[in-house]
Amino acid sequence: MSRATLFTGLASVMALGLSALPASAQDAEAGLERAREQLAVYTAVPEFTAPGDPFDIRQCAEGVRMLSMPNSSANPFLKGIIDRMKAVGEEIGLEVVEWENQGQPSQWVQGFDFAIRDGFDIINLISGISPDTVEPQVQAATDAGVRVMTSHFYDPSFEPHPLLSSSLPVGFNEIGKILANWATVNTDGNAKIALIVSREVPPTIPLVDGIETELAENCPNCEIVSEINVGVAEWGTKIQASLQSVLQANPEIDVVIPIYDSMSQFVVPALRLTGTLGDVKVATFNGTPFVLDFIQQGAISMDIGESLDWIAYATIDGHMRDICGLEVPEKLNVPFYIFDSSNVETAGVPAQFDTGYGDAYISGFRTLWGLE
Template sequence: MRHLRRRSGFVLVAGTALTLFASACSSGTSPNSSSTQVSSGSASDSAGVAYASKQVSLYGAVPTFKTPGPPVDVSKVKGKSVFVIPLVPNPFNQSIQNTMQYLANKAGIKYTIYPNQGLVSQWVQAFNQALAQKPDLIILSTAPDPRELQPQLRAAKAAGIPVLVTHFYDESSPAPPKCLACGAGVTALETAPFYRAGRAEADWMIADSGGKAHVLIVSSNDILPSPPTVAVIENELKAHCPGCTYTDVNVPVSEWNTKVGSTVSAQLQQHPDINYVDCLYDAMVQTAVPGVQLAGKAGQVKVVSYNGSTFALKYIQDGNVMGMDVGEPTVWIGYAVMDQAFRILSGAGALPNETTPIRIWDKSNIAQAGTPPSLTQGYGNAYVAGYDKLWSVTWPGYTG
């Protein structure tokens, strides 16, 4: 028999956020809150562990390439121009953008990027400069929030300049103009596997614990996909792990450096049965790991997360509290972005969506990420031949 005790309305809010995000009707964030599932366990425990183990095996393997759409004539994009506005400079984003620039150069596209520190005022300034230059395509890369750029998007639409938004929306999002804040002038998306990664995190904890995971989920509800991703993790635990429990807390992005570690430490002391800390984004891990150590729980608690940043993978390699990270292939993402760009620039028309795979990294396969780990290793290179075939080119694969 399963029991659910709510100390607040977060589960309802998160479920509502998932519905609203999918329908692109509205947006919002949840306040600091938490919920716990408690179960007496049942004969279905073993079935849940078997299911989760199968998912872990699937996502722990080298990803395969799936053709995203019909071929595109890349020769038609020569001489075109793109203006790229990135989110913030970090190794993950820069690897994607370096790949984009490499492919743009190969295709004969003029590539302009506007470096910034992630301030809305800088995004506005960059967008206004792009409008003045009149490129053939504007790319919001990894991605400045379209909700903050509504006047600029309307201006781009009026000027006939298409806008591609990358790695901001989950892959379940509807295509423009129905996606959230897209109606003003977003043309196409390259999406992120936020919810798929959340399910993979939950499955790994179920399998690793033998169906006895007691999870602290550390979220940031001011990031658009966070509340629904929390709901995905909790729903996966509820569906496949009667013996699992969870507690969730919210730490805003602006407080990651100052609050994640102390929050984790306090929660571990308040809930001594917690044996997994699931940080939604691995940028939190650098302070979450010391939080586990401060609570005296190293060796008893494992941290799991998402993104595949090299420092987090190094923690796994060193056996330093980190148990698993769901990684994304940054070079592959760059190829997917430019596939959408080529389709728009060539006149073929964008795909409804273009997304990329994930890979679970843990002690069983972390050596394949390189020593020390690299953003570009361990994902195979099937996508290079796959995209070359789509584009009718034979370009050397970008290696970072």
């Protein structure tokens, strides 16, 4: 029986008993059923959907240079995407260079100066650097003929900064809903949650909103007991100690949600030191291999994965359409996929960045680009 069929079957069974329950219990059971149904969407191996019409990507990419700037090079998820973009770029004639930094705004400013001085054609702000933070630099780059683009940053509900050449948003609000529904289902509708966030990163806002609105809709007995807000540059120094204090003060917490999975390297030690490792469930987002390994070890419960290679292909596709004056996709067309103990070994042992998602996107993009 497939995992999707199992979810659907369980939802049907739950529906049979609703009429015999009091009104408040009916609401809780109905919410639990909805959460199960909505989770089932993310349990099937993702399929490729073309983000636009076919085009000759080599013609668009010839001689083009792109500086890709993550919010911090210490984030293995972002570094993995950029490494894959470099590999794809080599095949199509696009030079991709990473601006390595430690998450300091002054370093981002230096990156803009470097791109302008060295004649780059594109600055790609990937997942975390708000154009508002570096607006004078975005203006200077634009005036110099450098196209500034964002990827894996805005939620589709956001209005991109007007100076951007284009943007490839990702469904952060959708991610929040998945996390909320997972917590609902895996605590039988009674989750007591510690939420770890970085509110300085704009996508955090729609993601947390997705968690909160979906809990309100589907889990009336769930509660966010504590929110821990830690800046990206301080993850290594503050997450572990903060979470330890929260868990000690609130022993009822049974779910921890670090919204970006690279936070997990500081969450697991906190759970171990408080004696809650394996008892407190942990759900997160990104699909970084070391976190998938944590699932195999029983330290993490669930990770919403995205193929970094797929993200790289989709990002280059969107940016090259911009360079060639073609219509840019409305969002980064990369599907989400739930990894848990039932399927995490498909990601490899140890886990790999791009394993477990299938390979339909590779032939899909290559055909779309006229490479095969």
